[in-house]
Amino acid sequence: MLVYPQLGTGALSQFPFRTVRRTRTVVNAALDGSSVKVADAAGAMTDWTLGYTALSDAELAALEQFFASAQGTLNGFTFLDPAANLLAWSGTLNQPAWVRDPQLSIAGGVADPAGGSAAWSLTNSGAAPQAISQTLPAPGGYVYCLSAYARATSATAVTMVVGNSQAGRVVQTQWSRIVLAGSGDASAAEIGFGLQVPAGAQVDVFGVQAEPQAGASLYKPSTTGGVYQNARLRDDQLAVTTTGLSRHSCTVNITYVNHL
Amino acid sequence: MATFPTLKTHAAMQYPATRQVRYQNQALRFLDGTEQRYRDCAGPLLRWRIPLSLLDEGEVAAIEQFFADNQGAFGSFAFTDPWDGTVHPNCSLETDTLQTTASGEMDGATVLTVVENRG
Numbered sequence: 599m600l601v602y603p604q605l606g607t608g609a610l611s612q613f614p615f616r617t618v619r620r621t622r623t624v625v626n627a628a629l630d631g632s633s634v635k636v637a638d639a640a641g642a643m644t645d646w647t648l649g650y651t652a653l654s655d656a657e658l659a660a661l662e663q664f665f666a667s668a669q670g671t672l673n674g675f676t677f678l679d680p681a682a683n684l685l686a687w688s689g690t691l692n693q694p695a696w697v698r699d700p701q702l703s704i705a706g707g708v709a710d711p712a713g714g715s716a717a718w719s720l721t722n723s724g725a726a727p728q729a730i731s732q733t734l735p736a737p738g739g740y741v742y743c744l745s746a747y748a749r750a751t752s753a754t755a756v757t758m759v760v761g762n763s764q765a766g767r768v769v770q771t772q773w774s775r776i777v778l779a780g781s782g783d784a785s786a787a788e789i790g791f792g793l794q795v796p797a798g799a800q801v802d803v804f805g806v807q808a809e810p811q812a813g814a815s816l817y818k819p820s821t822t823g824g825v826y827q828n829a830r831l832r833d834d835q836l837a838v839t840t841t842g843l844s845r846h847s848c849t850v851n852i853t854y855v856n857h858l
Numbered sequence: 859m860a861t862f863p864t865l866k867t868h869a870a871m872q873y874p875a876t877r878q879v880r881y882q883n884q885a886l887r888f889l890d891g892t893e894q895r896y897r898d899c900a901g902p903l904l905r906w907r908i909p910l911s912l913l914d915e916g917e918v919a920a921i922e923q924f925f926a927d928n929q930g931a932f933g934s935f936a937f938t939d940p941w942d943g944t945v946h947p948n949c950s951l952e953t954d955t956l957q958t959t960a961s962g963e964m965d966g967a968t969v970l971t972v973v974e975n976r977g
Contacts, residue, residue: 613960613961613962613963613965614959614960614961614962615959615960616957616958616959616960617922617957617958617959617960618955618956618957618958619922619925619926619955619956619957619958620930620954620955620956621925621929621930621931621932621954622930622954623929623930623931623932623954625931629898630898630899630900630976631882631899631900631903631976632975632976632977633975633976635931635932635950636932637929637930637932637933639929642929681915681918681919681958681960682919683919815915815963816914816915816916816964817916818915818916818918818919819916819919819920819923820919821923821926822926
């Protein structure tokens, strides 16, 4: 499927950008001020307004190529919310969205670095490294950043996985944030994110986050994730203003509707 | 039931915040100029308009999650009035729309309107 292009920096958007989330509630209002409400779960919509300035020629060409491929509002595409944690259920590692290797056990309710008890303990009782991972229907060729807060009872090397990229990160006895930026197979339509715990080790983790950019931003807990398949452009025209040599600006409006 | 999110400062609101008290009265006017008024509701209802700015990404995410958990105006929750600390057990968001603007890193803004429900 067609995918929305990243900028040359690896980011999907620039500041400022606007997100509007809409739900649909049918309200039967009575004269006494009370009401009966019915929710329409399928009626939810999300709109993004992405303003771009100082785009290079190459970045503008990528956007125009994308606009031509989408043929304006006609064709759907995969869009990654630039402000979201792409992972689903980032704070609930026992959800089915997460895949665990068989020798890896998890336990929740562990004290986290934010002062709560939302961290998870990962224990590898096997003789080989074991991973917990999530695969997203997102373009493999994008630049992604995987981050998590981690600690262990003694210094332990944890392997972070982003598509084809893997790197070891030493987890200390105090909470620290481990980060890996990387990408996967450019032709793949999905990409995996994971944490691999070495044999016999126990690691506490909190705030696992994947973002479509090269650096980690503040942790955002998620339940649905930030991958929107079959999003669409909201306009049939793309107006570009050129303010100088290789300096262009434009605004792109994107919409995602559950029931389409 | 979802819990109304507080900011990292543990405050629910920022200045300028607005609280509105609303009655629902009816007036019957007669030809001689007199009128008869009556109360058409069991009591007043409150409404809070909460503009928020300079939010970090985590605070914006918490507000978006709260909006999603409530399915917009559908769900109800208990809201603690920041003016007097009274807990109003049956409140909702006023609209089915949540707009957030990110003007920069740790510079998000949005507006929430909470209304008290009858019954």
